[in-house]
Structure formats: structure tokens, C-alpha cells
Amino acid sequence: MSDQTTKPTILYIEDDQSSAALIERILVSFGYDLMIAYTGLDGIRAAIDNTPDLVLVDLDLPDLTGFEVAMRLRELGDFRKTPIIAISSQDTDEYRGMARVAEISSYLTKPINVQQLYDKIEQYLGDNDDLLIDIELDQDKNYFDRETVQHLLYKIRELEFANEELRVNNRDLVEQLVSSLRDAESTNEELRRLDQIKDDFIQRVAHEVRTPLTVLMGYFSVIEISPEIKALRQGQQDIDLYLSSLGEGFNRMRKVIDEIIMISRLAAGKVEITMVPVLLNDLLTSAVRPFEEAIEQRDIALEYTARMDHSISLVGDLDLLRLAFINLIGNAIKYTPDGGHVYISAQRDKNILRIAIQDTGIGIDPNDQHRIFDRFYSADSVMLHSTSKTAFRGGGLGLGLAICKAVIEAHRGHIYVESAGLNTEELPGSIFYVELPIEAQEELDKASIYESFN
Numbered sequence: 060m061s062d063q064t065t066k067p068t069i070l071y072i073e074d075d076q077s078s079a080a081l082i083e084r085i086l087v088s089f090g091y092d093l094m095i096a097y098t099g100l101d102g103i104r105a106a107i108d109n110t111p112d113l114v115l116v117d118l119d120l121p122d123l124t125g126f127e128v129a130m131r132l133r134e135l136g137d138f139r140k141t142p143i144i145a146i147s148s149q150d151t152d153e154y155r156g157m158a159r160v161a162e163i164s165s166y167l168t169k170p171i172n173v174q175q176l177y178d179k180i181e182q183y184l185g186d187n188d189d190l191l192i193d194i195e196l197d198q199d200k201n202y203f204d205r206e207t208v209q210h211l212l213y214k215i216r217e218l219e220f221a222n223e224e225l226r227v228n229n230r231d232l233v234e235q236l237v238s239s240l241r242d243a244e245s246t247n248e249e250l251r252r253l254d255q256i257k258d259d260f261i262q263r264v265a266h267e268v269r270t271p272l273t274v275l276m277g278y279f280s281v282i283e284i285s286p287e288i289k290a291l292r293q294g295q296q297d298i299d300l301y302l303s304s305l306g307e308g309f310n311r312m313r314k315v316i317d318e319i320i321m322i323s324r325l326a327a328g329k330v331e332i333t334m335v336p337v338l339l340n341d342l343l344t345s346a347v348r349p350f351e352e353a354i355e356q357r358d359i360a361l362e363y364t365a366r367m368d369h370s371i372s373l374v375g376d377l378d379l380l381r382l383a384f385i386n387l388i389g390n391a392i393k394y395t396p397d398g399g400h401v402y403i404s405a406q407r408d409k410n411i412l413r414i415a416i417q418d419t420g421i422g423i424d425p426n427d428q429h430r431i432f433d434r435f436y437s438a439d440s441v442m443l444h445s446t447s448k449t450a451f452r453g454g455g456l457g458l459g460l461a462i463c464k465a466v467i468e469a470h471r472g473h474i475y476v477e478s479a480g481l482n483t484e485e486l487p488g489s490i491f492y493v494e495l496p497i498e499a500q501e502e503l504d505k506a507s508i509y510e511s512f513n
């Protein structure tokens with residue numbers, strides 16, 4: 060121990076409280092006066108205020124590193140010769156080299172050997188006329204000079220600040236994201252609930268309206284065939300027009316209601332499916348039939364290249380497939396101005412039958428081409444198409460293609476559309492493709508229909 064009469068003062072800068080407490084106990088038991096600082100800045104302040112006889116500094120401090128503390132103390136004239144002993148858990152050449160450059164007097168590694176610490180302190184307290192540096196370095200290595208170390212430390216500090224800022228920003232971003240997701244989840248749930256209410260409501264209304272509509276249509280057909288009315292209509296063009304408009308309106312209403320009911324039954328998996336061999340020619344001919352009058356009235360040229368091939372057949376539900384093709388052919392006619400063309404063609408490609416329904420109509424915007432197969436989706440601008448002179452006007456309920464998709468997918472098929480875009484002047488047209496597997500399908504499960512809706 061030192062033979063000075065007053066107790067030597069040691070400043071110990073260490074952020075780890077338990078290490079600090081242990082060293083304090085040891086050094087006090089050796090008869091030193093000990094001051095402890097827990098950060099680099101506090102350490103520098105304590106050194107300036109108390110001018111200790113020796114400084115022990117941990118190199119890994121939370122604010123300034125031990126190197127920086129040493130360099131700043133050395134820069135202050137009072138500490139040019141004060142022994143500064145570094146204590147570090149790192150025992151690398153780089154650390155020792157940096158300690159040398161920072162003019163740290165000696166270097167001890169953790170865990171601390173008590174005897175070695177005591178000897179070192181005694182050695183430095185006994186001889187502090189000159190600054191003695193006893194850090195041994197590998198002579199062959201090039202160590203940094205003081206400026207480089209200072210620069211490096213400065214850069215490290217900058218990076219640490221930037222990192223901290225990033226960490227805070229990241230945390231904020233994650234928090235924002237989590238809260239947006241939570242909001243979106245609850246909004247989604249609310250939207251789903253509202254959607255369900257809307258679906259239930261529409262279906263209930265459809266069922267409620269269907270019964271009185273059937274009664275009305277019954278009376279209407281009685282009126283149409285009644286000899287008294289027939290006599291009344293003779294030569295009365297007005298009455299003829301009223302009645303045919305009434306009939307047209309009834310049919311339109313029934314189509315909408317039937318579509319709604321069909322979609323609700325498909326969605327609930329309640330549709331009975333009867334698998335039979337289906338001749339493509341029969342299927343398409345029966346799907347075209349409802350439009351024969353309209354085609355003629357509107358001067359639409361319908362070309363049907365598959366008509367001649369009687370051999371193509373598949374296995375499927377004739378009524379459901381017919382319903383799907385009625386919708387597709389009906390749309391092709393509906394969205395094509397008078398005097399246009401509709402081509403139906405079929406092509407076999409290995410086990411796939413590809414049926415194309417092409418029109419020379421208004422076309423479909425690329426942004427709408429996926430969405431038109433969703434329930435209740437109608438492209439905004441369909442009402443633009445009003446050149447038709449007949450009942451075939453643009454704009455419906457937006458259920459037809461959803462029904463087609465469900466039916467085709469239930470047959471393990473695929474439906475998609477190609478169109479250069481919507482243009483009511485240039486009429487780019489659309490091609491709807493239906494691909495169906497030709498091989499016999501043993502069973503058409505209701506689940507697959509259900510799946511394509513949910």
C-alpha cells in the first residue's frame with residue numbers, strides 16, 4: 060500500500076453497478092478513498108471536481124467510451140500525468156492499441172485479479188512524476204494514430220446515434236402498423252357483417268317478391284291468351300305496346316329474382332347437381348335459343364363455329380352449364396351495339412375444351428376484368444351502352460358472371476376474359492373463355508360450388 064499519509068483518492072468510472080460495488084469494497088479495504096461515476100460524462104465531471112490520484116475506467120460505458128474519457132482527461136492540463144487504468148472485458152490487440160493511443164496508462168482485463176489490481180494501483184501511485192504507459196503491443200502491427208482513433212470514435216458515436224434514431228423510428232412504425240392493422244381488422248369485420256346483412260336482406264326480398272310476381276305473371280298470361288282481350292287488342296296498337304312492355308318488365312324482374320335466388324342457393328351449397336353426358340352442340344344451341352328474337356331485331360350476326368362438330372361432349376350438369384352460357388351469350392349481345400357480331404367457337408386441347416364467346420361490343424376496362432366475376436359487380440360505365448333498340452340494355456344486377464364462375468369452377472373449369480379495354484366509340488370487344496375438362500367427372504361436389512363463393 061502507498062505510504063502517503065492522506066488516503067489516495069481513486070475515481071472509478073463503471074456503469075455496471077455490481078462490478079462497481081465489488082471493486083469499491085476491495086479498494087476501500089485496501090485503504091483508498093473511492094469515488095464512483097456510472098457514466099463517462101459523470102466521470103469527467105467528478106475528475107474535474109475532485110482531481111483524483113488515479114482513475115480506473117471501464118472501456119464499455121453507455122455514453123462515452125473509456126477511450127474518449129481518457130482522451131478528454133488528457134486534453135485537460137490537470138490530468139496529463141494522472142494514471143488512468145483501463146478495465147475491459149475485451150482483450151484484443153485493437154482495444155489495447157486504441158488504449159495506447161488514448162494515452163491510457165495500463166490495461167487490465169475482467170474478471171479482475173485483485174492482487175494484480177492492487178499491485179498496479181500501488182505501482183502508479185508510487186511513481187507519477189512521468190506518464191508511464193505499460194500497455195504492451197505487438198510491434199509488427201500498425202496501430203492507429205490519435206486522430207484516426209478520435210475520428211473512429213466520433214464515427215462510432217454518430218452511428219450509435221443514427222441507430223438509436225432508427226430504433227425509435229422503427230418502434231414508432233411498428234406501433235403505427237399494429238394499430239392500423241387492428242383498425243383494418245375491425246373495419247373488415249364490420250364490413251363483413253354489413254355485407255352479410257345486405258346479402259340476407261336481398262335474398263329475403265327476392266323470396267318475398269317471387270310469390271306475388273308468379274301470381275302476376277299467371278294473370279298476365281291469362282290476359283294475353285283470353286279471347287276477349289285478343290278481341291280488344293285487334294287494331295289497338297297502344298294496348299299491344301302496353302301489354303308487351305308489361306310482359307317484358309315481368310320477365311326482367313323474374314330474371315333478376317331468379318339470379319338472386321340462384322346465387323344464394325349456390326352460396327349455401329343447396330343446388331342439386333345432376334351429372335349427365337352433355338353434347339357441346341346441344342348445350343350451346345339451347346343457350347342461344349332464348350336470344351334468337353333479339354339477335355334478329357338488333358341485327359346481330361351470331362356465328363357459331365362449333366355447331367358442326369357433333370362429337371364434342373363432356374360430363375356436367377346440363378341446366379347449370381346452360382345457365383352459365385345463357386349469361387355469357389346474353390352479355391355478349393347486351394354489351395354489343397346493334398349491327399355487331401358475336402362469335403362462339405370451341406376448341407379441344409388435349410383434355411381441355413376451350414369455348415370462346417367473342418363480341419364486338421364496348422369492351423371491358425383492364426381494371427374491371429377480374430372484378431366483374433364478383434357478386435354484384437357492375438362496371439360503372441355500362442350505362443353508357445344504350446344504343447340497343449330492344450330490351451337488351453347495359454347494366455344489370457352484376458350477378459350473371461358470378462353465377463357463371465361458380466358453375467364453371469364447380470365443373471373444375473376456369474373462366475376468364477380478354478379485352479383491350481372499354482371504349483364505347485371504337486368497340487374493342489371482349490372474349491370470354493370457358494375451359495372445361497373433357498374427361499368424365501364422376502362426381503361434382505357441392506363443396507366446390509360452395510368454395511367458389513366463400
Ligand code: ADP
Nearest residue numbers: 390391394422431437438455456457458459460
Ligand atoms: P350484369 O347483370 O351487370 O350484366 P354480369 O355479372 O353479367 O352482370 O356482368 C358484370 C359486368 O361485367 C357488367 O356490368 C359489365 O360491366 C361487364 N360485362 C360482362 N360481360 C360483358 C361483355 N361481353 N362486354 C362488356 N362488358 C361486359
